[in-house]
Amino acid sequence: MRFILGHHTPKADATSKFTGHYRAQQVVKTMTVCGLASIGGCRGPLQRAHLDQDPLNNDPANIKVLCQSHHFLYDRGRIDLAHPVMPPYYEDAHGNRRYEHVLRKQAAKPRPYKSTAKYTPEQRRELRSRAAKQMHADGRLGPPPRNRK
Secondary structure, three states: OEOOOOOOOOOOOOOOOOHHHHHHHHHOOOOOOOOHHHHOOOOOOEEEEOOOOOOOOOHHHEEEEEEEEHHHHHHOOOOOOOOOOOOOEEEEEOOOOOEEEHHHHHHOOOOOOOOOOOOHHHHHHHHHHHHHHHHHHHOOOOOOOOOOO
């Protein structure tokens, strides 16, 4: 982002996403309520959402004021603005929302337990023992341990 000396605003011809967000602030100056407050579930500060996901398109028809929760869901395609419905969720022990669509995706792909171990526990023990003996013989681990009886 480029700045003009003595000014606190980005240069007018800059095209970074940060200047796009700055221009959106200039287009929609007053934010009082979330645009999807009617479906409930509002949480977090109000934000300006670019409906076409392009932060440089600051047409007033392209900017909608949403709370942080609805903005997050809209950007991920979980809320359709033509027919807005809050997706089902629950709150975990820490107060974080867990959405049902995520749980269904995880449940749709059950992973049967399949051992990926190449060796049995006895074979692994033998390999570790061999490796330790070799390292002791090379002097990398110091003298080998004494057998205790």
